[in-house]
Amino acid sequence: MRVKVGLSIGGGVRALERIDPRELAGLGLRSVFVACAEDEMRWHAEEAAGFTRSCQTAELEVYAVPLGYGKVMDPDPSVDSLYVREHPRNLQLDSRGRRCGKACPNNPAFLEWFSSNMRTLAWLLECDGFLWDEPSFYFARGSWACRCDYCQRLFFAQHQQALPVDLDERVVAFRRTSIVMFLLAAVAAVHAADRRLLSMVMPGSTVTSREAGIGMDGWESLLESSAVDQLSVYAEWQTQGRDLEATIRSTHEAAVRATRARQKGSVLWLGGSPHPRDKLLEGLQLAQLAGVEHLVIAGHQSLMGSAEFGKFRKSLARVIEQVN
């Protein structure tokens, strides 16, 4: 089994300026996942578009990862969203009556704005698909969202009952369905630009459906939807103090079990740097043994931004060639 090895690129437009896609292709990489932050795309979409064009010239597959954009997606609290700051009335309302720092995926005005932005992004960037990174509702100990007017009305229309105050099973299912509907809208928007664009989703890596809307326990509802072509999962072993081999194998096997019956694919993410404690080379070889088809190294900054990368480059290229 050959492993397609990719790399995620965060760090925004400034990082893109310093990256030569031909160098990535020279390492044996075959895909890149490019973070596209809302606040940057307002002013620098052309630079991002130029970068994706050069990636395609270098024969790299390109996937866009929208960050910000109302923060329905996006697990990273450091990414800002001008939409969130400017539209407080379209944000999720939690069970204590407070607005949260995330737009409501059921709010029609937000949905329209979001769809229009995704359509524009899909027009601008030469890419093969989109990755929707951890779409979720707000959740904290003792409070959950969303109880805005739109969610209340939608729940009532579906159940002929008021939206419960407690996060019971009906609410959990409602939040899950809402996230899937949101993804369907996102995919319809990018397909308006290009029907061939692939849609991948990364469910919340450590959270449950109860917490997020869709977490590690909610894959089924995602995969049943036409909004999702591929499931993206993170082999999280470093932060969890787990064994690298066991984590790669069990994460990949769980993804294959969930996707195979529906003829959908999966992508495995692995944190990586030149530092021996990150065991990147070993991870690549283990991924091949486990039967992983597409492995994404997260990410450019920790790998190629490291002072050690110069010495590491040769061995990385050699191992990528072995597994590819």
Ligand SMILES: [Zn+2]
């Ligand atoms: Zn709402």
